[in-house]
Amino acid sequence: MTQTQDEQKREVAQAAIQHIPIGSIVGVGTGSTANYFIDELAKVKHKIDGAVASSDDTAQRLKSHHIQVLELNNVSEIPVYVDGADEITEHLHMIKGGGGALTREKIVAATAKKFICIADQSKLVSVLGEFPLPIEVIPMARSYVARELVRLGGHPVLREGFTTDNGNIILDVHGLKILNPAELEMDLNHITGIVTNGLFAKRGANMLILGTNNGVRIINI
Ligand code: 5RP
Numbered sequence: 001m002t003q004t005q006d007e008q009k010r011e012v013a014q015a016a017i018q019h020i021p022i023g024s025i026v027g028v029g030t031g032s033t034a035n036y037f038i039d040e041l042a043k044v045k046h047k048i049d050g051a052v053a054s055s056d057d058t059a060q061r062l063k064s065h066h067i068q069v070l071e072l073n074n075v076s077e078i079p080v081y082v083d084g085a086d087e088i089t090e091h092l093h094m095i096k097g098g099g100g101a102l103t104r105e106k107i108v109a110a111t112a113k114k115f116i117c118i119a120d121q122s123k124l125v126s127v128l129g130e131f132p133l134p135i136e137v138i139p140m141a142r143s144y145v146a147r148e149l150v151r152l153g154g155h156p157v158l159r160e161g162f163t164t165d166n167g168n169i170i171l172d173v174h175g176l177k178i179l180n181p182a183e184l185e186m187d188l189n190h191i192t193g194i195v196t197n198g199l200f201a202k203r204g205a206n207m208l209i210l211g212t213n214n215g216v217r218i219i220n221i
Contacts, residue, residue: 001213008120008211009084013037015209015216016082016118022047025075027108028062029083030055030101033118037082038062052078054108055101056165072111081112085205086131086198088123092205092221093181097134097198100164106196109203117205121212128181132157132172134198139169141193148191149173152184168195 003011013036020026020041028038028051038058041048042065050068052075053059059069083105085094094117096102109115133154137145142158149156154173162170178184181201188197208219 003211003213005120005122009033009118010036011216012118012120012209012211013040016116017041017044019080019116019207020044020048020082021079023049024079025049025070025077026051027078027081027083027112028053028058029081029105029108030058031084031099033084033120034058034082035061037118038065038067041065042067052108052111054083054105055099057099058101072108075111078108078112080114080116081109082116082118083109085117085119085123085200087125087128088117088119088205088208089125089128090219092117092208092219093128094200094204095128095131095133095198096200097136097170098131100134100136100159100162100170102134102198103136103164103166103196106200106203109200114207115203115205116207116209118209119211121210124210128178128199129176132174133176133178134159135171135173135188136164136166136168136195136197137171138193138195142169142171145191145193146171152176152187166195
């Protein structure tokens with residue numbers, strides 16, 4: 001039976017709930033798949049101690065469901081972080097940041113013990129890079145960073161009219177065929193003016209819950 005992308009997103013969000021420890025603080029990602037997860041989390045909110053949000057939008061949606069939103073600095077442990085991805089490989093390396101929340105997503109993911117990625121099957125790829133790689137940049141460094149990205153073989157495009165929750169801009173880098181995501185992630189981290197790049201390879205996901213036409217498939221690393 002063919003399932004729409006939205007049906008797959010809802011199904012993976014429902015499946016993720018089974019992996020949330022009772023009484024824990026949950027790290028919550030950003031985007032349409034994460035939104036389905038928030039709606040599912042609301043149904044079991046009495047079983048968790050609260051949530052840490054990866055964006056202002058996510059915080060707002062959690063609050064609208066009367067789920068307590070905690071400051072990351074006041075939380076000592078996040079057993080599980082649940083988030084979507086723009087692209088993910090079988091090695092559970094990802095491109096994220098299509099929604100522009102990559103920096104806070106990377107911070108919450110770094111804090112969490114386990115990263116569960118929830119995604120519909122269109123997100124699974126063999127090589128990362130078809131989706132333009134989002135890079136959050138300090139505004140005054142835009143031109144310098146863009147030149148450095150061209151030197152790396154990319155075609156950076158400014159995300160027009162968009163400012164991140166941290167007051168920065170996003171450059172979306174087209175034309176990259178990312179064969180070694182961990183190496184590129186590190187190289188990008190060394191460019192002055194880049195706040196965060198959207199490669200999640202050094203800290204990839206631990207589990208992928210993938211929506212398919214044959215139901216949910218789980219890949220563990
Ligand atoms: C936001 C993200 C999202 O996880 C990513 O863009 C996937 O979004 P969606 O679930 O809407 O496809 O990284 O910054």
